[in-house]
Amino acid sequence: MELASKVRAVRLGILLSGRGSNFKAIARFIAEGRLPGVEIAVVISNVAEAAGLLAARDSGLPTAVFVSKGRTRAEHDADLIQCLQTHRVDLVCLAGYMRLLSPDFVAAFPNRILNIHPSLLPAFSGLEAQQQAFEHGVKIAGCTVHFVDDQLDHGVIVLQRAIPVLESDDAHSLAERILAEEHIAYSEAIARVAGGDYEIHGRRYVKRVG
Ligand code: GRF
Numbered sequence: 001m002e003l004a005s006k007v008r009a010v011r012l013g014i015l016l017s018g019r020g021s022n023f024k025a026i027a028r029f030i031a032e033g034r035l036p037g038v039e040i041a042v043v044i045s046n047v048a049e050a051a052g053l054l055a056a057r058d059s060g061l062p063t064a065v066f067v068s069k070g071r072t073r074a075e076h077d078a079d080l081i082q083c084l085q086t087h088r089v090d091l092v093c094l095a096g097y098m099r100l101l102s103p104d105f106v107a108a109f110p111n112r113i114l115n116i117h118p119s120l121l122p123a124f125s126g127l128e129a130q131q132q133a134f135e136h137g138v139k140i141a142g143c144t145v146h147f148v149d150d151q152l153d154h155g156v157i158v159l160q161r162a163i164p165v166l167e168s169d170d171a172h173s174l175a176e177r178i179l180a181e182e183h184i185a186y187s188e189a190i191a192r193v194a195g196g197d198y199e200i201h202g203r204r205y206v207k208r209v210g
Contacts, residue, residue, distance in 0.1 A: 003090050003112075003196045010194040011041035013089035015080075015097040020052015022095035022116055025183035026190065027059065035187055038194050042087040044080065046099055062087060068099065077102040084109075091193060094148065095186070106150050111200065113148035114193065116186050118178045120144060120160055125153035130175035134165070141165050141174055143182045145189035147205075158189040158205050 003010050014023050023043060029035045043056035044064045057063045064083050068076045081104070084092060094115040106113065119129035121144040124136070133141045142162035149155035161181040165174060192198065197208050 003194050009037050009039040010090045011039055011088055012190070013041055013084045013087060013092045014043045014056075014095055015092065016043065016045055016050055016052040016095045017047045017098040018050055018052060018096045020050065020055055020095065021179065022182055022186050023052045024055060026093065026095070026187055027056075027061075029187040035191055035194070038190060041089050042083065044083060046076075046097070052096070073100070073102045074104060077105040081105060081108045091190065092148075093186070093190065100152070101148065103150050106148060111147050111156070114145055114158065114186075114189060115148050115153070115155075116182055116189075117144045117146065117153050118175065118182060120162060121146060121153055121157065130178055131171045134169065134171040134174050139165050141178055143178050143185050145185050147200075156200055156203055156205050158192060159185060161185045 012026070014026065016023050027040060030038060030040065040061055042062045042064060043053060044066065045053040046066055046068050047053070048065045048067060053063055053065065066076060066079050066083070090112065092109050092113040094113065117125070117129060119133050120140070120142045124132040130141065140162050142160055144157055144160045146157045147155035161184065163177055163181060199206050199208055
């Protein structure tokens with residue numbers, strides 16, 4: 001299925017659990033006209049008081065909350081899928097969404113779910129990736145935007161941005177500088193995927209030629 005369409009915008013469904021700086025960066029790109037043909041259809045959180053959710057509400061975007069307590073992952077994700085479908089979402093963007101997705105969710109949006117991870121995958125998957133990278137002593141760090149598959153931080157890589165680790169860095173300053181790269185990387189990746197001008201060859205995201 002092609003995402004790019006001349007008749008209507010590519011509609012994003014953003015899932016977040018926390019401060020939402022990646023969501024805000026995407027919203028800023030859209031407001032500044034730097035993501036033409038892309039709009040945010042809905043912002044969803046599993047945390048009612050998430051700062052990113054409140055910011056989305058303040059900016060007048062449709063929002064929804066699905067708290068997972070007391071529900072199975074399958075029940076919870078079925079609600080999410082329905083909400084995303086109701087808002088006619090084409091592309092799901094995980095932006096600090098701190099919950100594993102069920103296989104049914106992933107299957108409902110095949111190669112239509114993006115995630116951003118604060119390391120150069122496949123290195124340092126999982127939690128506190130920046131700290132892991134710093135403690136490992138790598139000299140180059142960065143972030144990855146990838147499609148979501150049924151394994152953690154594993155799907156096809158759309159793009160990465162790298163930065164040097166400085167002598168003066170600690171884990172916190174490194175994380176801050178990676179975050180600044182994330183705020184560019186996510187919108188660049190959305191532009192690429194929304195443009196539809198690519199193919200997936202095995203694990204490789206390849207720009208289509210001609
Ligand atoms: C980011 O570092 C992102 O890479 C990771 O979770 C963090 C979310 O930050 N998946 P924010 O809520 O977008 O500010």
